[in-house]
Amino acid sequence: MSTTQTNQIEILKSPTTKINEVDFENLSFGSVFTDHLFECDFKNGEWQKPIIKPYAPFLLDPSSRVFHYGQAIFEGMKAYKDTQETVWLFRPDENYKRFNKSAVRMAMPEVPEEIFMNGLNQLLQLDEAWIKKGSGNAMYIRPFMIATGKGVIANPSNEYKFMIILSPVTSYYAGEVKVLIAEHFSRAANGGIGAAKAAGNYAAQFYPTNLANEAGFQQVIWTDDATHTKLEEAGTMNVFFVINNVLLTAPVSERILDGVTRKTLIDLATSENINVEVRPVLVSDLVEAAKNGTLQEIFGAGTAAVVSQISGFSYQDIYYELPKIDNSVAAHLKNKLTNIQNKLEEDKFGWTVKV
Template sequence: MELKTLNEIEIISAPHSKISEVDFENLTFGNVFTDHMLVCDYVDGAWQKPVIEPYAPFMIDPSAKVFHYGQAIFEGMKAYKDEQDDVWLFRPDENYHRFNKSATRMAMPEVPEDVFLGGLHRLLEIEKEWVKKGKGNTLYIRPFMIATGHGVIAAPSQEYRFMIILSPARAYYSGEVRVLIAEHFSRAANGGIGAAKAAGNYSAQFYPTKLANEQGFQQIIWTDDATHTKLEEAGTMNVFFRINDTIYTAPTSERILDGVTRKSVIELAQRENIKVEVRSVLVDELVAAAKDGSLKEIFGAGTAAVINPIVGFSYLGEYYELPKLENSVALEIKEKLTNIQYKLAEDTFGWTVKI
């Protein structure tokens, strides 16, 4: 796809840049933000003229619907800089379409393509110096929308604010990850909002994840809400299981997010003649594979970490450590995927978009 710069936009430049004050070698993920942000309000049934302005707090009514009824959605994307100093996005159309699916599910207005993608293009043109070269360096992109209409009646807001903020990031290392398979808590339920990038999905995970952390586990592998027998997602990521030489992952549904990295892993694995099956994986199946040695790898896939290997899991009080592999399929796929993102390998899929 081709991104077109949005011309109908007001630009208010920051009086000075804070880029010289940032230690790009020691970044905490999501804590430092660039000089500018994009803001576009929805008022009287129409989107207003977007503005790129200095990054700063803003005023909001205490009765805004976002505080009381949780109308808030977001996306996670990244920009990359190649060795020629060109800036690239990775499958931004997927994030745009998913954002509007989330908006529809949360009774929020869809954001026009020229505001979301065109506005992002213009913002990245302004902030391109914040995208550093070198594999592992990225600019994390957070588009989001909140309900700003006032009043505490339980009804959808009539006013909204769409924003894009940018945060420089280094390679995401989380150390060895061991997970607890959920026996009681659920991430999402049929008929709910699990497939939407709704803010409430993530806050609902914090408590059971806190309990898992207290037991020495970094994350939870979520199971289906009805029977807790089907493996669904790992923390905030889609999850894959390698049993013998086949990779398995759950199909997307009302409970499972349609991850952009997930799609890319599947397509890339298929190109490399790695067998992939998209089907429900049972907890009992995973335990049996761990016991007989056919379970080789478990890994999460998402924007922040790209691919995050999982070294072991616990279920019903019993812990299973995975084998140490010299040739990890997960890390092989991660290498090939990140090489495409950083333009170190040919993009045969047409996934990358130049700014």
């Protein structure tokens, strides 16, 4: 195992590689990881020396605070390789800013930009061979931080571990997606941590989503916690609606995650002269639009799938099928966005960043 030092990051290169064991044509999303990971610990009130080392399990004390009090946050990002074999990130500054917003909300230390960005870039450079070019191919990037301080006392930890792991992915296809509109369960509440990308947010979704799966639906469209009358997110994604040729999505709030894909699609739609309205969308609006034929599309937006079209929804035991549209807004925006990400179309917005 060779050791080098670059920009204050110690690099321990793996003596072997797993890349030849991977079937890149048949990847299960988020299940295969590259040869290396990035790690930096927070101890004694300051960040320690960062390191890139071979991907491997690590030990934690059973009393580590992450296990008992849930101090854990993460981000989802992607890197892309263009036809010239150059690697690009997409709006990494937005993910970095949101990561630290989550950290503040969860009483965790903010990660310095130098550690986050240098670590990410050098890790991608080291495992560049794992990034495959071509439509749908990308490197999924998972920065995360957990509380590693010992002791089962209900206080914020005094020690943390920040890490970045990489997972090669192909096009994310979930098939036909039918959704159930939540009438009882909520993703998040006012004053809570819904706007933070905290691990516990996702754990709390699993049970109601399992119930929806048992009823024949793939996901849940979450409604507000107080009245269950406002449509907020779809599964783990922001949600958009096209009603009477207007693209609608709810404004971000304490309950709704400020998605990078969400804000990107809003900007793209505006630039394409699509009528966009960011405002509360009521369940009653959706049902009425489905009944009178003005509901044209529903789709989710997020890093993993980019855009996930929804074929129908159920509310109060009534199922509403959406019309089949050849030239949908969802497909058009997804194509525009993925072309920019893969450098197949001009990036007029300055979103892509060379690694």
